[in-house]
Each structure stands twice: as structure tokens, then as C-alpha cells.
Amino acid sequence: MAQKILLLPGDGIGPEITAEARRVLEALNKRYGVGCEMETAPIGGAGYDAAGQPLPDETLRLAREADAVLLGAVGGPQYDALPRDVRPERGLLAIRSELGLFGNLRPAILYPQLAGASALREDVVAGLDILIVRELTGGIYFGQPRGIRTLDSGERQGFNTEVYSESEIERIARLAFAAAEQRQGRVCSVDKANVLESSELWREVVERVAADYPGVELSHMYVDNAAMQLVRAPKQFDVVVTGNLFGDILSDCAAQLTGSIGMLPSASLDEHGKGLYEPVHGSAPDIAGQDKANPLATILSVAMMLRYSLGAGEAADRVEAAVGAVLEEGLRTPDLQGGNRPVGTREMGEAVAGRL
Numbered sequence: 142m143a144q145k146i147l148l149l150p151g152d153g154i155g156p157e158i159t160a161e162a163r164r165v166l167e168a169l170n171k172r173y174g175v176g177c178e179m180e181t182a183p184i185g186g187a188g189y190d191a192a193g194q195p196l197p198d199e200t201l202r203l204a205r206e207a208d209a210v211l212l213g214a215v216g217g218p219q220y221d222a223l224p225r226d227v228r229p230e231r232g233l234l235a236i237r238s239e240l241g242l243f244g245n246l247r248p249a250i251l252y253p254q255l256a257g258a259s260a261l262r263e264d265v266v267a268g269l270d271i272l273i274v275r276e277l278t279g280g281i282y283f284g285q286p287r288g289i290r291t292l293d294s295g296e297r298q299g300f301n302t303e304v305y306s307e308s309e310i311e312r313i314a315r316l317a318f319a320a321a322e323q324r325q326g327r328v329c330s331v332d333k334a335n336v337l338e339s340s341e342l343w344r345e346v347v348e349r350v351a352a353d354y355p356g357v358e359l360s361h362m363y364v365d366n367a368a369m370q371l372v373r374a375p376k377q378f379d380v381v382v383t384g385n386l387f388g389d390i391l392s393d394c395a396a397q398l399t400g401s402i403g404m405l406p407s408a409s410l411d412e413h414g415k416g417l418y419e420p421v422h423g424s425a426p427d428i429a430g431q432d433k434a435n436p437l438a439t440i441l442s443v444a445m446m447l448r449y450s451l452g453a454g455e456a457a458d459r460v461e462a463a464v465g466a467v468l469e470e471g472l473r474t475p476d477l478q479g480g481n482r483p484v485g486t487r488e489m490g491e492a493v494a495g496r497l
């Protein structure tokens with residue numbers, strides 16, 4: 142039976158990059174009978190425009206029904222003045238929370254053809270393969286209380302709360318340790334336990350979980366040092382497990398090691414392995430609608446979807462190999478240095494689909 146995929150293009154470059162991901166899926170369907178049916182729904186600013194909500198009820202219903210969801214990106218300056226509760230980013234947070242997508246896998250892998258495009262020297266990044274495991278439905282993004290209040294003095298005060306319960310920490314830690322068992326067997330847990338109680342508990346629970354994975358070596362690092370170590374000697378990391386906010390920041394940082402933020406895919410998984418897949422980058426309003434966006438992060442997110450949610454590991458390998466092939470041929474969108482064939486979003490997508 143055909144598997145149902147819900148496409149959520151979103152805003153800015155979202156529609157352009159998801160169109161190329163769709164092209165790749167259609168090519169897989171046609172050539173290898175991968176068998177997926179695609180449907181599209183609005184989210185983010187597009188959701189607000191269509192239904193007055195950044196996560197329309199119908200979009201959420203379709204997402205629950207689908208076997209997997211592929212999202213482009215949300216947000217843009219035209220929505221920044223909206224009331225907070227209906228801003229595009231709230232739609233993304235809501236779908237993550239509603240679907241229970243606590244486990245965010247963000248692999249930062251350097252394609253050898255892009256070694257010269259990395260922010261770091263080639264010898265520092267050659268062979269780079271890091272997996273950032275970011276907790277996605279807790280922490281300061283969701284903690285209560287939150288808001289902006291007026292103090293007695295008349296001054297206003299913005300406040301958010303960083304909270305992590307033991308069960309939330311335990312399940313993300315288990316995901317990270319299980320991943321490390323399939324990789325180089327090292328987990329680095331990143332926190333701010335020298336200052337934050339939520340991190341103190343995080344460290345304690347991660348230590349406890351580690352006892353169940355004797356084959357995995359655990360280390361801890363404060364987030365400020367981790368940011369520095371990522372750009373100093375990134376290959377020291379195998380799996381990095383961290384909370385929602387730290388993971389958001391560190392994954393953009395890791396992206397630049399791979400040549401561009403346009404190269405980083407992600408999978409957001411629930412307890413049963415159902416997932417939403419999206420590039421790590423945002424809606425890039427500065428280049429939207431100009432055929433300049435790199436669609437590879439979204440196309441590589443399709444590979445993760447095929448592997449984790451659709452049981453099509455071979456097709457996933459094909460997609461990743463096709464990305465390697467087009468880079469080898471020298472195709473580069475403007476965000477990627479090097480190469481000998483400058484291309485736009487569409488030509489890059491067509492090339493990948495053509496090499497499957």
C-alpha cells in the first residue's frame with residue numbers, strides 16, 4: 142500500500158525547496174516504485190494566511206494521518222508584527238509538540254567534495270560526521286511560566302522558564318545512546334550544569350542512563366566550551382546530546398562546518414519512530430523567490446524520511462549517493478563555495494533526481 146507523505150512547504154524558500162524534494166520523491170516512485178502518495182497543506186505564515194492559524198486544524202489532522210511529514214521552513218518579516226500566538230514559528234513548535242516529536246536528529250556530515258567550502262581548514266574537517274541529538278519538545282521553548290509582564294515600577298519584563306523533567310531527559314538520552322551504539326560509541330552531553338538546576342538534573346539523569354549502555358563512552362561539556370570545541374576540533378565529537386535551545390544554536394554552528402546551512406537535514410521523531418523531516422535552516426527571506434536556495438538539506442531530509450519512517454533504506458542510500466554525485470560533478474548553489482557549475486534551486490533538484 143502506498144505510504145502517505147504530507148508536504149508542508151511553509152514560507153520564504155520553503156515552497157521552492159520542497160518542490161525539489163517532491164521531484165526527488167516522484168523520481169523514486171517512477172523509477173523504483175517506492176510508492177508514496179503526497180499531499181500538501183499550509184503551515185506557518187501560509188497557515189495564518191489560509192486559515193488564521195499557523196497550524197491549521199486540518200493540517201494537524203493530515204499530519205496525524207500521514208506516515209511521514211516533510212516540512213520546508215516557516216517565518217518571514219511580513220509576519221513579525223503578528224500577535225505572538227499566531228506567528229509562524231508557533232505553528233512549528235505546535236506541530237512538534239502535538240505530534241510528540243521529542244527526538245531531533247541533526248547529522249552534520251561533510252561531503253568530501255565540499256571540504257574546501259567548510260568554514261574550517263580541510264584537515265580539521267575531513268571525514269566529519271557528527272550527530273546532534275536535540276531535545277525538541279521541552280526546555281525553555283515550552284516551559285511555563287512565560288510572557289511579558291509589567292512590574293510595579295511600570296517597567297516591562299520578559300520571562301521564560303527552562304524546565305526538564307527526569308522522564309524527558311531519560312528518553313532523549315536513550316535515543317542518543319542507542320544512536321552511539323550504531324556509530325563510534327561516544328556520547329558528549331552538553332549542558333550548563335555549572336549554573337542551571339535544569340542542567341544539573343540533566344547531567345545526573347544522563348549519567349544514570351549511561352549505565353545501561355556499557356559499550357558507549359560518556360563525556361560532559363558545558364555549552365560555551367562545546368561551541369568553541371565545535372569550531373576548534375569538531376571531529377572529537379560523535380554523538381552530541383543536548384537540550385532544545387542549546388541544540389538549536391549548536392546545530393547551526395555545526396552546519397557551517399559542512400560548507401553551508403543549506404546542507405543540514407533533520408529528523409524529528411516520536412516515541413514510535415514516526416517523524417517530521419525538515420532542513421535545519423529557516424525560510425531565508427533574503428533569497429526567497431530567486432531560485433538561489435540550496436535544496437540539498439531538504440532532499441537529504443527526504444533520505445532520512447525514507448530510512449527512518451518509510452522503511453526504504455536502499456532508496457535513502459540512492460538519494461545520498463545522488464547528492465554526492467552532483468557535488469562531484471561540480472554543481473553548486475550560490476551558498477556553496479567551489480565547484481565549476483553554478484546552478485539554481487531547480488537545476489540542483491533536477492540534477493539530483495536525474496542521478497538517482
Ligand SMILES: NC(=O)c1ccc[n+]([C@@H]2O[C@H](COP(=O)([O-])OP(=O)(O)OC[C@H]3O[C@@H](n4cnc5c(N)ncnc54)[C@H](O)[C@@H]3O)[C@@H](O)[C@H]2O)c1
Binds near residue numbers: 218423435
Ligand atoms: N525550521 C524552520 O522553519 C526555521 C528555522 C530557522 C529559522 N526560521 C525562520 O526563518 C526566518 C529567517 O531566519 P534567519 O534568517 O535567522 O535564518 P535562516 O536559516 O532562514 O537564514 C540564515 C542565512 O542562511 C541562508 N540560508 C538559509 N537556508 C539556506 C539555503 N537552503 N540555501 C542557501 N542559503 C540559505 C539565508 O539566506 C540567510 O542568509 C525567521 O522567520 C526564522 O524564525 C525557521
Ligand SMILES: CC(C)[C@H](C(=O)O)[C@@H](O)C(=O)O
Binds near residue numbers: 216230233389421423
Ligand atoms: C523557527 C524556530 C522555531 C526553530 C527552532 O528554534 O527550533 C528553528 O530555528 C529550528 O532550528 O528548527
Ligand SMILES: [Mg+2]
Binds near residue numbers: 421
Ligand atoms: Mg534553528
